[in-house]
Every structure is written in C-alpha cells, then in structure tokens.
Amino acid sequence: MDLTLLMYLIPSLIMFCCGVYGFITRKNMIAILISLELMLNAVDINFVVFNRFLFPGEMEGMFFSLFAIAIAAAETALVIAIIINVFRMAKNIDIRELTKMKF
Amino acid sequence: MDYSQFLSMPQEIGLVAVFLLVFLYDTFMSKKVQNALPVFTCVVFGLFTIANVFFCEESCSIFGGMFENTQATVAIKAILNIGMLIVLIQSVKWANSEYMTVRRGEFYELLLITLFGMYFMISARHFLMFVIGLETASLPLAALIAFEKNRYESHEAAAKYMFTAIFSSAIFMMGLSFVYALSGSLYFSDIAAMIFGESSTLLIVALAFVIAGVGFKLSLVPFHLWTADVYQGAPTPVTGYLSVISKGAAAFGFMVILVQVFGSVYTVAWKWMMYALIVLTIILGNLFAIRQRNMKRFLAFSSVSQAGYIMLGVVAANEMGLASLMYYVLVYVLSNLAAFGVIGAIENKTGKVMMSDYDGLRSTNPWLSFAMMLAMFSLAGIPPFAGFFSKFFIFAGALSTGDVALYVLVLIALLNTIISLYYYLLVVKAMFINKPGENGAIETFKSACSERLAMIVCVLGIMLVGIVSCIYTYLVDAAETSSALFNIF
C-alpha cells in the first residue's frame, strides 16, 4: 500500500471544513478564532503535501507554509487583542454582541 | 547575493524612511513639539510624494522576478500616495484632538505600514509576496479601525473586519495551494506558463477562491458584507482611507493577477466569473445604497458599486482597461476623499453623520455643501467633473475589446448609474433643497485649515483631473509600457 497524495489531502480537507463549520456555528469569539486556525492549518498542510508529492525538487510550498505560520501567528495576536477589547466593553465575547450595526 | 536590488525599489525604501522618521519623531522628540507630529508627517510624506515624481526609475524585475516595477506600478503608487497625502492632511485635526494625542504616532505609523503593504500588493509578482502585502495592508488596518477605544462600534467593526479578513485569506490561500498544485510554482510568470491551456476543475476552483480572496478587499458582492459595518464603525479618516486607498491597490493587484497569471483562462472562465460579480456588485451595491441614511454606510455601499465599475477595467484585460482602471482609481480617490473630508469635518465638529442632519446645510455651510456636491456629482459621473471622464474611459476600456457580451455588461452598468445618481442626488437634495429639520441645520462653523486644505486639493482635483487630459494620456503610456502583462493574450 502506497501513501498517496489523496490520503493526505483528505484529513486536510476535513480540517478545513471543520474550520468552516466551526466559524459559522460557534458563538464564542475565541472558538471562532480557533476554527480559523484550523482552516489556516489545513492550507499549510496542502502546500506541504503538494510540494512533497508533486514537486519534490523545490521548496516553494514549504516556504509558503513557513511564512503562513508566521502570518497566522500575527493575525491571532491581533484578533485576540481585539477580542479582549470587546470583552472589556461588552463584558462577554459572544459573537452576537457584534451585531449592533446592520442593514 | 545582490543586495543592490533593494535600490531598484526606491518607493518602498522611501516609504520605510518616512515611516522611520515618523517613528523616531514620535519616540524621541520632546513633548513640546509632539503636537507638530501630524504636520510633520504630512510634510515628510508630501516631500516623499513629490520626490516620487522625480525618481521614476526604469522598469525592473528584481529578486528573481518576485518584485516588479513598471511605469504602471509607479503611476498607481503615485496615485495612492496622493490619496494618502490627502488622508493625512484631513486627519491632522482629528489626530490633534485631545483624545488622540497618546496614540497619534501609532496612527501614522500604522497608516504608513498599510501603504507599504499595498505597494507590495501592486508590485508583487510572486504569490507569497502578494499574500504578505495583502496581510500587511489589512492587519494594521484592523488596529486603525479599532482606534476609537471608547466607541463600541469601532471595536465591533474591527472584529468584523478581522474575522472576515482572516477567513478570506484562508480561502485565498486555499486557492493558492490549488494553484501551486497545478503549476508547482508561485511566481506569476511561471504559473502562467504552466497552466497555459489548462482548464481543469481545480483551476476553476482555485480561480474562484483567488477572486473571492481579493474580492474581499475590493468588497465585490457577495464578498462585501463586511464593508458597510466596518465603514460605519471605523473612525472617519480611516474609513476614507479604507474606501479608496486599499481598494485602489487591491484593484491593481487583482488586475495583475487575473491578467498575468490567469490570462489563459480569460475567455473560458474568469471573464464570466467577473461578469457575474460585476453585475451583482453594481446592482446590489446600488440597491443597498438607496436605503442608507447614515452617510458613512451610504458611502460604503456606494463604494461597493464603484468597485463594480472599477472591475470593468479588469474584464477589459488590455492596456486601455488598465489605464482606465488607474484613472478611475485616481478620480475615485479624489471624489470619495472629498466626501469623507466633508463628513469628517462635520463629524469632528458636531458628531452628526446622518443624512437627515445634512438638511439645509447649504444655508449654513455653503462651501462644505459645495464640496460635497462636487464629490457626489463626480461619483455619479457628471461632467465636467472628473467622475464623468473616468466613467467614460472605464466603459470605453471595457468596450474596446469589441466583445458583444461586454456591451451588455456595460449597458447594465450604465443603467445602474441611474440608481446611483438617484442616491447621490439624495445627498445633494438634503443639502440644497430640504428645509432644516426640527433641530435646525448644522450650525455654521469654520473647518480647520488642514481640512480645508485637503478639501481644496480634492475639489481642484475633481474639477481638473478630467479636463486636463495629460493625466489620462500619461496613464495610458504607463499602461502601454506594461504591456508585458498582456502577453498571454
């Protein structure tokens, strides 16, 4: 039995979709952020496995993942700062707090 | 290791220098002169903007083709610089308000960094570079949006912006991973060569994800839903910045990606995708805008539909489309910033942002209403103001392909200008025709020098940019020297 590309893509895809699901359904902002991390992580996996399986001679995919991790870290930090600020004002971090502006 | 390549990107270097100057001034200058920081920034950035005009170096492609400067990129960056300068001047008053004193240094630093990110979006010829540019352009913006700490809306807007931005960048990168799977490279030129003739499902999905990712920045329908809330929540100078500068940069970058990378699937796929998006964007943007009574929200939806018009230049996918796109961005920058200038001035003074507050403004503040009217007319595309010319050229650009489908598209867009005219006229009506409401019109006030200066620049721009034809001519030249972009066609 060979480990094929597909076999690695399936968990990544599921991870991604879980992220989507989580984003849409969760109420807690941090939970939503966690879902986002799942999505970003899935993208990283994709890059890496594509690189390794299809273009083993180069390392572009790997480098992309490398930078993506850095970016994800930066994003997370910023979002958490914002969440904490929201918490300061609204005293909770329910996503439904963020519907003051609409229509 | 040829580090001299950095010298081929003087605009970025210059911008970093400006950033450092501001940073150092903010950090090390004494309290006494701290109040001059906004003016200092304006002056330095102004010098930088002017200097840019004189240091237009030759086109170059550096870092192994990762970064490219052409006359077109120089031009669009110059346009963004002008917009940035106007935003900086407009915000002097705001930045000098008591509340802002402690963080105005950061305000300018963040603004400059965002601009830096946009430079990269424009010049990047490698997807990693593009993503970094995109993130650099959007992440600090979230901080800027959340700048007004004691306004809840500000935070709500920041949160909305951030969540959507990360989600969209996840989608975008997902798309990129597919592209990578297809081509094995992230260099634009390599990808284009690799996917030539390819029209697999994966490519289409990748394309859709890429469009969605950048469409988020441009707020194309259906990727636009964050726009209104964020515009409303953000501090007005930031809203102005968000609505024009970041949109302009994204539009250019978008065009480069679609044309250079995906040029080979133009007719098969993305022409139609963009077609659908443009129709949706223009129509829905307009429909949403009709009902808005908050000026900032109103302009948000107006800018959504304007984005649709800008995209007409993209679907044209030729030199003329590119030139018209840049021209449109320039005019749009001036017009929209004029509008935001007025809104900002009034908000600074009275805190009022509803359209009904503007009733009878003409009788108390004739010049403000005049500037606002010009902005509205320009946005609506009424001659002899610049907006007319930009609309005309963007339509002409789209039609220059001779494609019958585009005629239909342009027709739809043109018919939608009627709706847009309707709501722009609503503002004019409020100011000029309506009688002041129960609380009376906004009282007469003298806006700050800086605000007036910015307004004058915008108004002059609105009046002259159209009639003075050399600007458009220059942009066409610039686009034509970048015709390597269109090689694939």
Next chain:
Amino acid sequence: MESVGNIIMYFIIALAIIVFSVLTVTTGKILRAATYLLFVLFATAGIYFQMDYEFLGAVQIAVYAGGILVLFVFAIFLTGKPGQSSEPLESAKKKIGLSAAVLGALVCGYALFTKAGICSALVSQPIDVTINSIGSMLLSTEKFGYLLPFEAISILLLACIIGGIVIARKR
C-alpha cells in the same frame, strides 16, 4: 511500497487530525476546544515530519503549539470562566454550518479528485531540506530566494506589534 511504520504513522496522524478537528469545533467547552486544537497542531507537525520537512515541523510546534495556543489559553482565561460551557447550538445554525462545510468539501474534493496525479505515491528520493539550504534560500536574492518576503514579513510583524499595543493599551 511504503514501510509499515510509515503507514501506521499516517493512519494515526490522519485519525487524530479528523477526530480532533471535529471535536474542536463541536465541543461545548472553550478550553477543551483549545486543547483539541493543540492535538490537531501536533498531528499536523507529524505530517510535516513525515514529509521530511523537519524544520517546518519544528516551527509548527514552536510557533503554533507553543506560541499561539498559549495566547489562546490566556485569552480564554482573561475573558471568562474556562470551565464554562456555552449554551447549546441552535440547530438551524448547525444546519447552515454543515451545509457550508459539506458544500465546500464537495467542491474542493471534486476539484482535487479530478486532478491528474492525485494518487501519485510519495517519491522517496532524498530531498535537500537541511537547515543549511533553508537558511541560504531564505536570504537569497535570486530566484527561489526569499529575502524580500523575509524582510517584508518583518515589517508585518512590526505592524502587528504596534497594532497590538494600540489596541490593548488601556488609554
């Protein structure tokens, strides 16, 4: 033919990713969600190791699992009682989320599945992913050199620091 160890390893990793991902987004308690995320991240690092990108795997563990997750935990503690379980999800919302996820999976899955070479096996040729080569590529200005992104991302990080300060600062 892969070595059995690799295969077993793969299945453990895949299973961990799938199970913990699902758990992350379905668990009611936020702190548990963070913990499950940690497992997912570890598993991901496992894939990187399996792909021979040891450096990347190390970064994944250090930055993600070590850095980001700690941030999460801090945030969770800052914003509420950690053990608190949120109210149950509305089923309408669940359906919506599920439909989006499934549709996404279908589209992406179909697209990937029709891609040629999707079933290609791992080529076990040795690849040059030494720290040495990574380092030199990271600072190269030639093609496939990453000096410019490296510099650019430093500015991004700087911006995030400033932004974070601005947002989090009390005044």
Next chain:
Amino acid sequence: MIWENILIYFVVIPVLTLAGLAICKNIKQVRAVSVIGATVLMALGVYLLVEFLQLRAAGVADEMLFCGDWMWFEPMNIKLSLGVDGISVAMLLLSCVIVFAGVFASWNMDPLPREYFMWFWLLSTGVFGFFIAIDLFTMFMFYEVALIPMYLLIGVWGSGNKNYSAMKLTLMLMGASALLMLGIIGVYFHSSADGNLTMNLLEIARNNAIPHEWQYFLFPMTFVGFGVLGAMFPFHTWSPDGHASAPTAVSMLHAGVLMKLGGYGCFRIAIYLMPHAANELAWIFLVLTGISVVYGAFSACVQTDLKYINAYSSVSHCGMVLFAILMLNTTAMTGAIMQMLSHGLMTALFFALIGMIYGRTHTRDIRKMGGLMQIMPFLGVGYVIAGLANLGLPGFSGFVAEMTIFVGSFAHADLFHRVLTIMACTAIVITAVYILRVVGKMLYGPVHDEHHRTLTDAVWHEKFAVITLIVCVAGLGCFPNFFNEIIYDSFAPIIKALGAF
C-alpha cells in the same frame, strides 16, 4: 490657437459670466452680469450668422464652417472639434434668444438669485457647447453638462411636487444619456475600418465604416438616448411633471433649448452616422413619434394645469420634430429644424407667460381663473398670440414649420409614411382644441376670482422678454425662406449618406 475660432466664445462667454456671477455681491450686480453676458452672446450669435452667410455667399461649400480641432485625449483620439453648419447656426441663434429672454424672465428670482443664475448659465454653457461641437465625446459631455443643473433649478426654485419632478426628470434624462454613452462608445469603436478610430462626426460619416449589424444595435441606443430628451413616447413623462414644477425661465430654457438637443442629436448622430439602420428601423420610431404627436395633443386636452397643458403640447410638437427627421428627406428635415426653432421660441414664450401669470395669481389651474384678459391685457394678448402661434397660425413660426414637415413627410413615396403623416396632421386640430380651451377659460369670460381684479399687468422686464420672443416667432413665421435657406443646404451630406443605401 483655439482663441482664434469664433465658436469657442459661445462657451467662453457663459463660463466668464459664470465666473462673474461667482464674485457678485448683490442682486443688481447679478442682473447686470447676466444681462451683459446674454447681450454679448446675442451679439455673437448675430455676428456668427452674418459671417456664416457671407462665407456661404462667397461659395464656401464645406459641410461645416469655422472648423477646428484640438487634440484632447490623445490615446483615444478625442479632440475638441468645433464646427457649424446652417442647422447649428440656427440652433445657436435660438439658444441665444432664449437665454436672453430667460434672463429677463427670471429678473426677480427669489431666493438666492446668484446661485440661480449660476446654474442657469451652467446649463447654457452645456447647450452652447453641444451645438458648436462636432466631436461625439465633446458633444456628449456638454449634453450632460446641460442636463444636471435642471435638478437643482427645479428642486430649489421650483414649485409644487418639485422633488419628485426634479428627480424623475434627472433620472430619466440621465438614463437616456446612459444609453447614449453606450451608443457613442460603440460608434467610436466602429468608426473606422482601418483602425484609426475617431470621435469626429464628419470623419465617421466619411468613413462610413459602422457594420450594418452594429448599426442595428447602436442606432436605437443613440436614437432613444436623444429621443427621451425629445419627449418621444413612451419616454416623455418627465416632461409634464418637470415643466410643471420648474421655475419660469427654466421651463423656457428647457423646453426652448434643451429639448432641442434631443432632436438635433437624433439627426446629427443617430441618423447621420448610421444611415443604414436609419433607413431600416425608421418605421419603428416613426410609429412611436407619430403616437407622440397625437397622444400629446389628446392628453393636453383634459389637463387643467397650464404647465401640464403646455408640456403635453411640447410632447406633441417635439414628437413632430422627431417624426419629421425620420422621414429622411430634405424637406421634412428642414421642417424638423424649423419646428425646433419654432417650438423653442413658442414654448419659451408660453412658459414665460405662464410663469408671469402664475406669479400673480398663484395658481395654474385654469378652472380657477377666468377673465384675466380684462385684468392683465398685455399678458392676455401675449398668451393669445402664443396660443395662436402654437396652433399653427400663418404668420407665426408654427405654421411654417408644420407645413414644411407635412409637405416633406407627405412627399415620401411610401404609403405607410403618408398615412402616418395624415394621422400626424390631425394633431393640428386637437392643438386648436386645447389652446382655445385654455384661452377661453382663462382669459375670456367673466372674472372668476374677484381677488384677481387687484392684479397688475406685466412690468418692463417681463414685457421685454415677451416681446423679444414674439418678435422672433413672428419673424420666423413671416420670413421663413431666410431661415430655410440657412438650413436647407446643410442636409445635403445627410441625404447623400442616406441615399447611399
């Protein structure tokens, strides 16, 4: 240099007047500046006419005289091209007269006279620019410049349901100009077979390169685009509401000049540049405009608001213009131009009088007026004259124009056209019905409202405006051949283009 061309001054003067108004301090200065501007413009118009006639008399047979072009947007080969033929000269003169009379008709504009006049002059700028330009882009630009001031002129200084009317008018006209823009760009991209695209009318016509299938698409675009402004059925509804709400001078200018842009554009752009489609599709628009003619007249019969009556009458008369243009022969087209001049003057006169009457009685409902002839004889007589001119009394311009149109249209060899002509002819009877109905109800009979007895007759500036217009109407009606000869030759190129198919 551009300044050596006399035509550019038709734009320069309004712009200068505009600038002058901007620095005015009080109403006296505003009036003075406006009057000076209008007078200079009038003089310029007459001078142009004389020069033009001299050149023609000297045997200069160019299609357009005083031509000149200056590169504007080089990448698209857009030039600022100027030039006039007899038709443009006639239209320019008309505009001069209306603007001149309009200034006097809005003598006591209140509130904000300065702003009012500024918009007024901006509108004029657009109108003049449109008539002197022969470059599609320039024309289109000026066309839109002329449209937008209407919104504020009606919205701020109008009366009645002004917000609705102003919005409707602006949106409909701008909607039409949207079609027009598409049409113009389309024409541009097919303007030349060898890739030297151009916006210049004459060059496009000379190249004659627009493929027939494209003409089928672009002709309706441009024709409808201009036709809306020419109040073509079923796109005429902006006109009644708009006119009813607009202040006097604006109605004058709008009906008198602006609606003429429609007819002028229809034939100068739509028909001239796309003769094939014009030949093939004319029948559709003939039916529509034929409906306009009769329909407008019938609708006018039951209106009770003076301005509505006149607006529907304009629909009918302007319909006649387009109708005649579509007959595609010299006589009918000459008639169309005559009708434009005539309708411009007459309607301006009408609206001026209505405005003056309304300014006194504060009602425009004819059921609430009566016997005004006894109270304000000057306005009454003026109104009767305007009415008679409108219903086509010989000696006034309307008769000449309508007869030329009928004779020309009837000369069409096709039975369909002739039957339509006869149907259009019936409008002259219906016109008589509604004109006399108003005259009878409003001016004649016993005084309806005793309060009206205290009203005064016209004052000098009003008389001046009215007399200027009456003289022009009668002049055109008594000496038509003078104008006929100015216009007649200008159709040769168009007829030639049409004949090529």
Next chain:
Amino acid sequence: MDFSYSYLVLVLPLITFLFLGLMGTRLSRKTAGVIGTAMMGVAAVIAYSVALEYFFGADQGQIVDGIRQQIIAWDLTWLEFTENLVIKVGFLLDPISAMMLIVITTVSFLVHLYSLGYMQDHEHKYEKGLQRYYAFLSLFTLSMLGLVVAPNIFQMYIFWELVGVSSYLLIGFYYTLPAAVSASKKAFIVTRFADLGFLIGILLLSFYTQTFDFITLTSNPTAAIATAGGATFMGCSVMAWALTLIFMGGAGKSAMFPLHIWLPDAMEGPTPVSALIHAATMVVAGVFLVARLFPLYCLEEGTMTVITVIGAFTAFYAAAVACVQSDIKRVLAFSTISQIAFMITSLGVARPELHEGVGYMASMFHLFTHAMFKALLFLCAGAIIHAVHSNEMSAMGGLRKYMPICNIAFLIGCLAIAGIPPFAGFFSKDEILVAAFEQNTFWGIWMMLVAGMTAFYMFRLYYKIFWWNNPDYGHHTPHDAPMTMSLPLIILSLVSIVAGLIPFGEFVSWNRADYHIHLNMTVAVSSVAVAVVAILLATKLYLKENSAPAKMANAFKGLWTAAYHRFYMDELYQFITHKIIFERVSRPLAWFDRQIVDGSLNGLANIANSASYAIRKLQSGSIQSYVYVYLIGALLLAAVTVICLI
C-alpha cells in the same frame, strides 16, 4: 399702367391692422374707428381701380382671343419646400378674384362705416375695445383679400387660416360673455377640422402634380389629373380624394352640412361682423375655392356629385330650420347657409358641356348678389337689435312705424333674397335653377322648392319684426339708426335693387369667355310663382298677430321642435366632442399616461426600493452569516463555472 400697385390693396389693411393693433390703445376709440374706416376706404378705392382696370381698362393682355386671362400682378417667394413646391405670395387677377375684390372691399368698407355707429352704447359712447375691433376688421379684410387673390393653393390656405382666426377673434369680440367665447371657439375648431381636410387635400394634390400653382393646375386639368397615374385609394382615384378633401375645407368655411354648426353660433359676434364675415365674404370662401379649382373638379364626376348632394341637402335643411327660429340673426344665419348651399349646388351641377357651364356663372353671380343683400339684411338686423336690444322676435313687432328706413331696406333685402324681379336675387337665383334643371330635373324642382321656403321664412321674419303685433317699448322707443348706420343700408339697398341687372356673364364664366345670360322664361316664371305663393302664405300667417303659427307648431310638434333645435346637430357634435373625444379618448389617454406609462416608471422605482428593502436581511450584522454568504458565493462561482464548462 400695370397691376403692380395692387399690392397696396393688401398692404393698406395690413398697415391698419398693425397700427391699430400695436398703437390702438394709445388712440381714442373714435380716432381708431375713423382711421380704420378711412384706410379701408382708400383700400376699397384701390381695389376698385384694380378690378375695373382689369375688366375695362386698356389692354394689358387681360383679354386674348376673347378670353379673359389670368394675370399674376406680382409675386414673391415666401417659402421653398422643394424646387417645385414653392409658396409664392402673389396677386392673381382673373374675373372671379376681381369680382371678389369688389365685393369684399365694398361690404368691408360699408361695415367699417356702419360700425362707427353701431359700436356705441346708449350714451353714444364707443364701446370698449373699439381699437381692437377695427384692427381685427382690418386683419379680416387683409386675409380675405389675400385669399381671393391667391395665385397658388398654399397662399390660399394661409389666408384661409387667417380669415379663420380673424373670424374667431371677431366672434369672440365680447370676450367676457361666455356664449361669445364658446361660439368663437366652436367656429374656429369646426373650421379647423375642415381645414384639416383641405390641408390633406393640398398635400395629396401637390404630391402628384408637384405644384401649388392654380394656373398650372387649371390650365391643363387633364394633365394634372393624369399625374396621379390612376392611383386609387379605397376604391376611388386619389385625385377624387384630394378634391373631395379640399372641398371639405370649403364646406367647413361655407358652413355646409354637417359642418355648418358653427355659423349660427357665430352670430354671437357683433352684428356688423356677422354681416361682413358670416354673410357676405368669408363664408363664401368655400364656393370660391371650388370655383377656383373648377376645371379640376369638373373632371371628377364623383366629387361633383358629392358637392351637389351636400349643397342641395344643406340648402333644404337650413331653409327648414330657418322657418322656425325665433332669433332674427339665427334666421339670417340659416338663410345664409341655405343661400351658400345654392351656390355650391350650382357649382355641383355645373358642367362645361351643359349650357356652357351656366352653373359656374350662376354661382358666382349669386355670390355677388347675395353678398350685397345679405349684408343689407344683417346690417338692418343690426340696426334693429341696436334699437330694441334684443335678438328675439318676441321682443319686436310693429317696428315699421319707428324705423322707416330700416323697414324699407329690410323689405328690399327680403324681396331680393326671395327672388322677386327685378331685385338682384331673382336673376342670380334664376340662373342657378336653370343650371339645376339643366343637369337634372329633380335638382331643379328641389332647388325651386327651397327657393320657395326661402321666400317664406324671410317674409315670416320680416313680418314678425315689422308687423305682427305692437308691443309696448316703454320709454326706450326704438328709432332709426344714425347716419353712419343708415348710409350703408341705403347704399346696399340700391345695390340690391340694381345688381341683378349687371350683365354678369360677360365678366365671369367658367372658361372666362363671354357668356350671354338669357332668361329661361319657364324657370323664371315658375320660380317667381313659387316665391309669390310662399310670400302670400307668410303674409297670411304673420302679418297680424294670431294663433295660427302656434297651432301649426303644435300640430307638427315633433317636426317643429326638431327643426327648432336644428335637428339636434349641435347636440350630436356635443356628444362627439365631449362624450367621445374628451371622455373616451382624452381622459383615458391622460389616465394611461399617468397610470401606465408613468406608472410603469414609478413601478420600476418602487421595485428598486422594495428590492432594496427585501435584501436588507442579507446585511444582518452577524459575521457568521457574512462569512456564510461569502463562502457560498465563492463556491457557487466555482461550481457554476465548472458546470458551464462541462
């Protein structure tokens, strides 16, 4: 001496009109009247000199080979439609136009003069607006002269319209009276409707013949007809259509059934105006028009039949109505209609081959004499109305004692119209009857019957005014009119007596050659007999007040009422205009315009608005729904494209 000075005939009234119209209010009323009259007098003198010069003057080519030539005294190009179709304003002299010059200027001058007296109120103050009155009279004279001397059909149409409008203005002279206003409106609109036919006729005619010129058209009528090349429309030749339509214009102006309804109402105008416009001159324009194009008409048998039938019927109809009217001006108005119908019939039955075209000559002759005696009758009526301040017969009676001059003049007029020799009417009417008998005995008898009715109703009128009873006039005793009014009466009486003796046929005939009138004794005697019988009947019934007329009216109540109401023609028109045109066409159209055309636009706007409202839920404010839309959008974009590609 050539005829170029004839332009003065037109220019003088024009100057008068402009002068009085523009400056009139600065003049006193009397001055204005005197100026108007004087100028008219001068114009009349010049017109006489032109006409007499034409008929009797030294040879300037008026007569060639015994045929009077058509001379164009002068012309100016007024408007060029095409190379062929040119409107020239000119002056055509031929027998009928010269004759008309005399008629018009004579009557017009007398009316001008008469009006000086008539247009005063009790205190002998001139009426308000007299300047305007004279201006309009001048305008009318100008237009009527322009009409008759028109050398081309388009000039005729132009002046045709102008007489219409001056008629309108004069009928509505008392513009404060609603009746006058509506009468003027009616007159204008009905004639305008008829003119539509005229216009279309002109268009048709000129389309085929490529000329407006009367001389070209009539000098070779066969060729002109042939230009149509036998084209037909709905079964009739287009030329027949053209000529019938042109006749329709004439019928409108000449108040032929069914377009006659405006004329009785037109009596709301001042009586001198009725005399001038609605009796003597303008209403015969239709006759003149047919006469002008006679060579063409006589080639289209169908059209001629139409003309005859309409004429004959109208003559009878109007006479019947006139028999029962109580308003003296109405009686005269219907009498006018009837008499004009005589002329029309006469033209209708005229054929070149029948008795050398006697009908044509008779028609013109009757036109001439009728102008004189009908003007006389109207002016008398004016004097009477002036005296008793009422139009109604019931307010009169026994006036012979108070107004002797008027009595005699009116009697002369009645005798003339009744066709009693040797008064003018006898000769001309006799010729008409001859012409009718020539063509068809039926028409002869028919017209003779109508002639008898004429005699009856005229004498009924006469007796009712001057005899009948003797009411009490109170202290406003009627008296004869002042000299300015009486003089015209006397002049016209004299003319009415002698005009029949003019050898008219020598001047006017269809081919402009000499034509010798000889009385057809059979017809003459029988027609006189009929007239005498009718007069006797009238004498029996109306000389003294008695109840016989009322009994008769009761006996034929239905008929009488119908006739009194003019056989409900007005009501029919009212129905058509108000119920059909206004209620069924205009109002629905206006509704359609508001609701459908405009409504659909407003509907579009509303759709946009409600669409805007409907989609606001999309902007729900929740990030999760935003993201959902975002994702679905992206996926759909991909999916749809993929599906389309496959």
